[in-house]
Amino acid sequence: MSIIISINNVYKSFKGNPLFENINLDIEKGKIYGIVGPNGSGKSVLFKMICGFIFPDKGTISIQGSEIGKSKRFPENFGVIIDRPGYIANKTGFQNLKELSLIRGIIDDKQIIETMKIVGLNPYSNQKVKNFSLGMKQKLAICQAIMEEQQVLILDEPFNALDMESVKRIRNLLLRLKEEGRTILLTSHNQEDINICDFVYRINQCKLEQIK
Template sequence: MALIEFKNVSKSFKSNPIFIDVSIQFEKGKIYGITGNNGSGKSVLFKMICGFIPPDKGQIVIHPDYLEPKNKFPKNFGIIIDRPGYNASKTGFDNLKSLAIIQNLISDEEIKEAMKIVGLEPENTQKVKHYSLGMKQKLSIAQAIMEKQEVLILDEPFNALDRESVDNIRKLLLSYKMNRKTVLLTSHNQEDIELLCDHVLRIENHKLTETK
């Protein structure tokens, strides 16, 4: 059984079709790149996978290992879609701590470790309102990985990162694949797609077509 499967999925907004009769499968332990022009529906695709918005027609099936009874949102998914909202007057660690408390799955040390992995200093007392765009992006990635999620849904994870940080996050994602974890990502940088992705899917003419 596929990790994620689209069965004849269609989605429109105000009579404007985004997807028409899309059927596709995503398998465990691979990195998938989603490409397409601005406004083609990359973020919509991710939001439907995560249960944030429903399809108009068809079905999106998540493997039962990643579902909980009576919860439409998949579990064990780390997500970056749009730009996450943080409390600007708190530090990066305090923001992540506030989010971690929701499920209470990880310790302070595990939060700090996730920050270090992406290149942030957990003891930094700088408030998020003073973070650079690159630091905010690293904080988003730390949030997506800190609970050791099995599936990452990452919309433009490399935005605003310097070259060293890009290389670091690429290595991180490849290590995820080596550990049989699954990554779906978008990137405007073709190099990211070519270096990382086992499969590349392009959104065009309201369809999702495999190009690699």
């Protein structure tokens, strides 16, 4: 068993109210983990801590043995959807992804085009992102999270605003990515989405409670 992410005795409060108290969780490579809980329970906060966007008040989060915030500021090779990503409104979907790809410079146009097709977006469309539907913007968010073959995916409500056909497409995509050895953490309010997970944890009274 290869542990990718290790959460150790993490405590986190928000505006004086505790969200997590001494939580512990090891995330195994090549598995899908679901995190469930009511709105405001801390799902997005947990994901932000794992990504290094915010830090625990106490405890540690390590990625492959390196403590976030100490050994490194942000984990490498993560694909992330948290909150709503910002885009350049007057550019097309492809142009937006192209701009993002230039940051690391590890993929070419062909890989961007293929990724867009996989999620159900037309890479050759001239439609500007400002005119995209919510579902199209969600597919674009999924594209940026997977197009560079990121090995760990942190996906907060990845199925949000997608129609049923697109939901099935993305579920199957995530299962394929798992088979390739990628590690996936996701949240969803839909039980059918959670059914694809190997392990499921519920946030309950500031703890992580395994329910699958």
